[in-house]
Amino acid sequence: MSSELDKEHYLESIKAAFNKKETYRRFPTDNEFRTQFITKNVYNSKVRKYLFDKLENFERKETVDFENYTLEHIMPQNKNVSESWRRDLGENWQIIHDKYLHTIDNLTLTGYNPELSDRPFLEKRNMEGGFADSPIRLNSSLVHLEHWNEDEIVKRANILIDQSLQIWEFPSLP
Numbered sequence: 001m002s003s004e005l006d007k008e009h010y011l012e013s014i015k016a017a018f019n020k021k022e023t024y025r026r027f028p029t030d031n032e033f034r035t036q037f038i039t040k041n042v043y044n045s046k047v048r049k050y051l052f053d054k055l056e057n058f059e060r061k062e063t064v065d066f067e068n069y070t071l072e073h074i075m076p077q078n079k080n081v082s083e084s085w086r087r088d089l090g091e092n093w094q095i096i097h098d099k100y101l102h103t104i105d106n107l108t109l110t111g112y113n114p115e116l117s118d119r120p121f122l123e124k125r126n127m128e129g130g131f132a133d134s135p136i137r138l139n140s141s142l143v144h145l146e147h148w149n150e151d152e153i154v155k156r157a158n159i160l161i162d163q164s165l166q167i168w169e170f171p172s173l174p
Contacts, residue, residue, distance in 0.1 A: 004016075004017040004020075005017065012174075014171070015171035015172065016171075018171045019171060027170065027171060028170075029170060030165055030170050033161070033164070033165065033168075033170075034161050034165075037104065037157070037160075037161050037164065038103065038105060038154065038157040038158075038161065039099060039100070039103055040103060040104070041102040041103065042102060042103060042104045042107060043071065043073075043101075043102035043103075043107060044102060048071065048107075049066055051104065052066060052071070052107075052109060052138070053066045054167050055104075055138060055160060055163060055164065055167070056109060056136060056137055056138055058163060058166070058167055060137070064109075064135075064136065064137075066109070068111060069109040069110060069111050069136070070109070070110060070111070070113045071107050071108070071109065071113075072107065072108050072109065072110040072112075072113050072116055073101065073102075073106055073107060074106050074107070074108060074121070074124070074142070074148055075089070075096075075097060075100065075101065075106050075121075075148055075153075076117070076118040077101055077102075078118045081093060081094075081097055082118060082120065084120035084121075085097075085118075085120065085121075088120070088121055088147045088148055088149055089148075089149050089150070090149055090150070092150075096149070096150045096153070100150070100153050103153075103157070104157070104160055105153045105154070105156045105157035105160065106153060108131070108136065108138045108139055108142070109136045109138055109139075110129070110134065110136070110139075111129065112129035112130070115127065115129055116129075116130065121145070121147055121148040122146070122147075125142060125143070125145065131143060141155075141156050141159055142156075
């Protein structure tokens with residue numbers, strides 16, 4: 001890529017280089033990003049630590065050290081989904097579970113992963129060390145929810161997508 005850069009107009013030439021890329025090297029548009037981000041398997045991604053670090057510490061002077069936390073599945077990854085979770089997720093619980101399990105919308109940071117375990121959502125929210133008791137910003141959108149279902153997953157996804165688009169802006173040129 002360095003051969004494509006104009007040293008006199010460095011930033012603009014980097015943006016132009018990203019805009020001219022094709023196929024897998026291409027920088028996605030905001031709409032492409034939005035569409036893919038909501039269903040991408042982030043849990044098994046090599047960049048998950050980077051993603052959560054950026055999302056949690058965006059515009060923050062007092063940063064959170066990701067090393068002190070683990071990833072928590074809000075909707076548990078246990079294949080034997082409890083009756084409580086089935087009720088919360090609704091009639092199509094299996095489809096919702098399969099679709100969103102490892103997505104960024106269903107993942108958060110916690111220091112209480114073993115304690116949260118496969119508990120029902122309200123227990124995870126209200127217990128000591130739960131989402132309502134958490135200093136993690138990523139958990140703030142969970143504090144007032146009464147249940148965790150596809151609608152809430154998609155709402156949280158849109159919040160995270162909007163924030164992500166501020167962090168990783170599409171390179172625009174005049």
